[in-house]
Amino acid sequence: MTDKAALRKQLRARRAAVSPEQRRIAGRQLVRLALRHRLLARRRRIGFYMPSKNEIDILPLLRAALRMGVACYLPVVPRRALVSVGRRALWFSRIDGQAADLDPGRWGWRNNRYAIPEYLPRGVRRVRARHLDLLLTPLLGFDRQGWRIGMGGGYYDASLAFLKRRRHWRAPRPIGVAYAAQEVERAPHDTWDIPLDGILDEREFIHARRP
Secondary structure, rough: OOHHHHHHHHHHHHHHHOHHHHHHHHHHHHHHHHHHHOOOOOOOOOEEEEEEEOOOOOOOOOHHHOOOEEEEEEEEEOOOOHHHHOOOOEEEEEOHHHHHOOOOOOEEEOOOOOEEEEEOOOOOOOOOEHHEEEEHHHHHOOOOOEEOOOOOOOHHHHHHHHHOOOOOOOOOOOEEEOHHHHHHOOOOOOOOOOOOHEEEEOEEEEEEOOO
């Protein structure tokens, strides 16, 4: 097993050990910390995600952003045929007023092949990551230098690969969202991995400290 494969197994177990009550409390803490560190702003375009597989509950933060008038977007996984030829970059669809209750059982929602809800009503505006100001990403593990251990699909790295070619400015700012228990001392990473600018967990907002 590679280092990443071994870590993923351990980190899935850590994440699954969080109780439902702890998960609810953590979701509320994310809102408090995001507001304190001014991650939400009315004129920002922010990419969120729908939590699954014991991921930290980001929905309270998404609801708070919608109430503030933030332009909020959710990821759309590319079709299997596109992934098979290496086209893994995500689209992001904007949540409108009809979907502000975030009820995946209503019109306009569908489950992708990973059983994660996506918002795709007819005529919805979709953009690439380069059109966002901030991108909140799920993860399995992270370190304080900003390296992220994902699920292994490579979708976020593909979506943000263009950042490696930018020298003078970075948009969107990639921010990982996780439980504090998902922190590791050093996350293994490859040449194609895109580092995070920061990590938001239920205890603090961590500014990445890359050498």
